[in-house]
Amino acid sequence: MTGHPLIKSPKNFLLYLLFWILIVILYLNLIVLDREIEFSKAILDISVFNVLLLGLGIGFWFSAKYLSIENHKIFRIISNHLLEGIILVSLWLLIGYFIVSNLVTDKDTYTNFFFDTLKFRAALGIFTYFLMTSFYYIVIYYTGFQERRIKETELKNLVTEAELRSLKFQINPHFIFNSLNSMSALTEIDPKRAKQMIIKLAEFLRYTLATNDKQMVSLNEELKNIKLYLEIEKVRFEDKFEYVEEIDEICGKAQIPSMILQPLFENAIKHAVYETLDNVILNLTCKKQDSFLKIVLQNNFEGESHKKGAGVGIINIKERLRLIYQQDNLMEVKKENNIFGVTLYIPADEK
Numbered sequence: 001m002t003g004h005p006l007i008k009s010p011k012n013f014l015l016y017l018l019f020w021i022l023i024v025i026l027y028l029n030l031i032v033l034d035r036e037i038e039f040s041k042a043i044l045d046i047s048v049f050n051v052l053l054l055g056l057g058i059g060f061w062f063s064a065k066y067l068s069i070e071n072h073k074i075f076r077i078i079s080n081h082l083l084e085g086i087i088l089v090s091l092w093l094l095i096g097y098f099i100v101s102n103l104v105t106d107k108d109t110y111t112n113f114f115f116d117t118l119k120f121r122a123a124l125g126i127f128t129y130f131l132m133t134s135f136y137y138i139v140i141y142y143t144g145f146q147e148r149r150i151k152e153t154e155l156k157n158l159v160t161e162a163e164l165r166s167l168k169f170q171i172n173p174h175f176i177f178n179s180l181n182s183m184s185a186l187t188e189i190d191p192k193r194a195k196q197m198i199i200k201l202a203e204f205l206r207y208t209l210a211t212n213d214k215q216m217v218s219l220n221e222e223l224k225n226i227k228l229y230l231e232i233e234k235v236r237f238e239d240k241f242e243y244v245e246e247i248d249e250i251c252g253k254a255q256i257p258s259m260i261l262q263p264l265f266e267n268a269i270k271h272a273v274y275e276t277l278d279n280v281i282l283n284l285t286c287k288k289q290d291s292f293l294k295i296v297l298q299n300n301f302e303g304e305s306h307k308k309g310a311g312v313g314i315i316n317i318k319e320r321l322r323l324i325y326q327q328d329n330l331m332e333v334k335k336e337n338n339i340f341g342v343t344l345y346i347p348a349d350e351k
Contacts, residue, residue, distance in 0.1 A: 004058070004061050005061070005136070005139045005143070006058055006061070007058070016057070016058075020050070020054050020057075023050065023053070023124075023128060024046065024050050026124065027046060027049070027050060027124060028046065030117075030120040030123075030124060031045075031117045031120050031121060031124070032045070032046060035113065035116070035117070037109075037110075037113050041100075041104050041106075041109075041110055041113075044100055044103060044104065045096075045100055045110075045113075048096050048099050048100050048103075049092070049096040049100075049121070052092055052095060052096050053092060053125065053128060056088055056092060056129075057128065057132045060088075060129060060132045060133050060136060061136050063080075063081065063084055063133065064133050064136035064137050064140060065136070065140065067080055067081065068140070069137065069140075069141070081129075081130070081133055084129075085125075085126050085129040085130060085133075086126075088125075088129060089122055089125035089126055089129060092125055093118070093121055093122065093125065097114055100114075101114070176201075176205075179197065179201050179232060182197065182236045183197050183198060183201075186235075186236070193235050193236075196235050197232055197235040197236065200228065200231050200232040200235060201232055203228055204225070204228040204229060204232060207224070207225055207228060208225065208259070214258050215257065215258055215324075216255045216256065216257060216258060217255065217256065217258045218252065218253055218254065218255060218256075219247065219251050219252050219253070219254055219255075219256050219286060219293070219295075220252040220253065222256060222258065222259070222260070222261055223245070223247070223252075223261075225259065225262065226261055226262060226265060227243075229262060229265060229266075230243055230265065230282075233269055233273070237269075237273055237274075239279070240273050240276075240277075240279060240280065241268075241269070241272075241273045241279065241280040241281070241282055241299075242279060242280070242281050242282070243281075243282045243284070244281060244282070244283045244284070245283075245284040245285070246283075246284070246285045246286075247284070247285070247286045248286060248287045248288060250288050251286035251287065251288065251293055251295075254293050254346070254348055254349070255349065256293065256295075256346050257320055257321070257324055257346075260317055260320065260321075260344070261284075261295070261297070262313075263313025263314065263316055263317055264297045264313070264314075264317065264342050265282065265297070266313050267313050267314060267342075268280070268282055268297065268299045268340070271301070271340070272299045272300070272301040272340065275301075276301060276302050278302060280299055280300060280301070281299065281300055282297065282298075282299050283296075283297070283298045283299070284296070284297050288348065289345075291347060291348055292345040292346060292347055292348055293344075293345070293346040293348050294343065294344075294345060295343070295344040295345075295346060296341055296342070296343045296344075297341065297342050298339055298340065298341040298342075299339070299340055299341075300338055300339055300340075301338055301339075301340055302338060314331075314333065314342065317331060317342075317344070318330075318331050321344070321346075325347050327347075329345075330344060330345045330346070330347075331343065331344055331345070332345075
């Protein structure tokens with residue numbers, strides 16, 4: 001923490017001046033009122049002593065900053081401040097008396113008045129010193145607390161970003177590994193299809209590299225990537241699956257996490273298309289529901305396909321949604337009547 005809180009903030013300095021009005025009122029009641037002293041001498045006394053104390057009050061900050069609670073024992077802090085308070089108040093009284101006594105015409109009368117009120121002046125000076133010092137300690141603690149909270153938030157964001165990147169980078173290697181295995185098999189039985197698959201894979205990788213640093217993309221942009229992926233799988237499975245989509249116009253422009261849908265399609269290909277001889281329909285829908293985008297991917301299946309319900313890809317999606325939106329209820333997985341469906345609820349920006 002750097003900078004004097006009264007100097008760097010006009011608002012704080014204004015509050016400090018308002019606080020000093022209270023000190024002046026206290027000064028009037030303890031020292032000036034109910035005492036026989038000329039009005040001009042009273043005004044001079046009030047002005048000199050309070051301006052001096054106001055200036056000293058600004059300087060109390062440095063002792064509070066130096067004697068921090070975190071780095072010093074409480075006994076040392078109290079004893080040092082007590083000694084410093086006595087010294088500063090003594091200097092305040094000495095300098096104030098010297099200035100006023102040299103400005104008034106009747107020095108003896110003022111001297112009597114000064115010593116008559118000395119104990120009240122000393123008490124007011126000590127009270128002000130400890131009050132201002134306590135205020136500075138509160139400012140130091142509060143500012144330090146705010147800075148620590150900001151740093152903790154920044155660190156948490158960095159950790160979350162690292163986790164998201166790690167989860168995101170799990171997707172492509174898994175898909176590429178499967179694609180390379182398929183291309184390896186196709187090179188022997190159907191070189192032409194293997195070549196098509198290589199070209200499609202290169203196009204897919206070019207796209208994913210171009211959007212690699214993006215955490216969020218529009219749904220339309222994400223679907224371009226999905227269609228490239230499906231074209232690659234079409235080379236391998238030909239007509240074993242069909243893709244159908246129903247996307248509301250408002251959904252297409254909405255922002256969603258990058259590559260959040262690909263694991264869903266991989267899961268459908270792996271557990272439905274790969275394990276059946278019948279035609280599989282992949283149906284993707286998206287519509288606005290309250291303050292969410294409701295994205296649903298369903299596919300038909302036979303037998304024991306999807307028997308585990310959720311694989312690594314599904315877990316990956318759930319964890320990414322939790323990290324990004326700090327919610328644990330943004331994904332539903334259902335399996336009924338030979339229909340397997342995954343529903344994602346993406347919080348939508350209200351603009």
